[in-house]
Amino acid sequence: MKVGVIMGGTSSEREVSIMTGQEMMAHLDVTRYEIVPIEINDKRELISKTAGIDVALLALHGQYGEDGTVQGTLDSLGIPYTGSGVLSSSVCMDKDMSKQLLRYAGLHTADWIMVNGVEELMTADVDALGYPVVVKPNAGGSSIGTRIVRTREQLEPAVAEALRWDRSVMIEQWIGGEEITCPVLDGKPLPVVGIKPNSEFFDYISKYVEGEAEEQVIVLPETLHKRVEAAALQCYKLLKCSVYARIDIIVQNGTPYILEVNTLPGLTKNSLLPRSAAAAGMSFGQLLDAIIEYSISERRSESKTNKE
Template sequence: MSVLSTTDAKSFGKVGVLFGGRSAERDVSIMSGNGVLEALKSRGIDAHGFDPAERSLAELAAEKFDRVFIALHGRYGEDGSLQGVLEQLGIPYTGSGVMASSVAMDKITTKKIWLQHGLPTPRYAVLEGDTDLGKVAADLGLPLIVKPPHEGSTIGITKVVAAPDMKAAYELAAGFDEEVLAEEFVAGRELTVTVLGRGKTARALPIVEIVAPEGNYDYQNKYFTDDTKYYCPAHIDEATTAAIQRIAVDAFNALGCEGWARIDVLLRSRDNKPFLIEANTSPGMTGHSLVPMAGRAIGLEYADLCVEILRSARLKIGQQKK
């Protein structure tokens, strides 16, 4: 365990850990935030929890935080809206800025940008109320994935194996979003890559492979059971590992991300080709989360990882608060 000196710990000033919030991922965010809060305190940092769902923006301003660690997931915390507030208040914050947070939160826009940069991502279609669902199923092939483009933690996702099931899958996802994303199903290994830093200094941590019961990495298997198996570093040959990490960093930079993010990847079984699935700009930091797992693989303890992320906090617009 590394210990910050008193001077170094005090240099962070008064730190807010923002967690909870109003999104569908509130419960996970509370777990993440409590973990981060205790980790920072264990390193002597003057850290305080703050739940934007229970306290007002006026109270956030009144706290006079010197910087904040964003441990919110989903809408209102990971989508650029809170980042804009923090820019207005002049409070340096962890993670990506307003634009990158907003773009990464939208899986459809994310895919468009990745494709413009020549990065691999599964074929897709955007579904609306008048979309011919049968034609989409025929074009993309079955099985396929239907999901809301602005949610995380596998919320609202369906694997459709028969065309008649498209309607129910669409209606489930449409309960979260006006537009719905249908995506080609890639049969293969489920991987995720944590990226730290920004621009030319961005670096990928060891790859985590996720092996869920019956291949179903749903909300329950992600957060609340011990049946899902994780391998870090993933058992992948050196050349393929390097290629996946390079693609993850390119995906991170293409969206303008910084600080930290987790890039989800599928490695197709038949040819070992990687496909980018989504970017998480405020990933989970729970006991089951994958970013801390990747950190441990290089000897970076949970608390030290939290400190490193906090150290990267800054304003992205205008001058950083002194």
């Protein structure tokens, strides 16, 4: 089977994507797959460079790679790809839209306000959220452009910085508590990973620099564990995820608050999903095998449904 590892892209997470792609290639079973590295910069390259592959193993992150665009292109080319489909990818990438759906379904998520420019801060009732707040690009990832804002005076520069990375910005109520993540593989929860960054939140450096965060599988009290798993699975199903996803959560006073749902979570050597899979008895290579197998099955199922 010829596996094209697609990495790079045009988003702010390009370097993370390349790290993910390199890590994937290092752990794919060369006795099972013919591995084809595919680094892309635009849609034209995606079309030309994927010719002849049997499946696209997506190592992309951020806009163009994680928002349904690449997925739609590969669908039109008839090339199976890993992870969620167009709709789920698009919805989960849009933090505002996904939070609205989560809130409507009764899941807990922090209150928020959306702005499209610093001038809108004149009328936005940010004070109602209470400080501190989290300012982040609506469609960004890896905490790029994200800041914790503790005073009104810090708000405008933080929004201006976030607008460098996206056209709309989320100003979100800060929820203090224990940060965890619950990966889901083929509709089943994997072990929960606890996150304790050295900085004030799980920022870019904490995510990708060795030793900047303590990330380990944890055992939650039984009742809380059931709540966390139930919330993660509800997110996965509600947002129509498939194959795999990672649901990031803050636990405050026994209540899981959903931060976001990642449809193409990082798979670098420091990433959370491989750590969780290892605790479930899966090596990195076995995790990739499962992702490829489940994805091909999912794409076939989607194709059959579309033809009926």
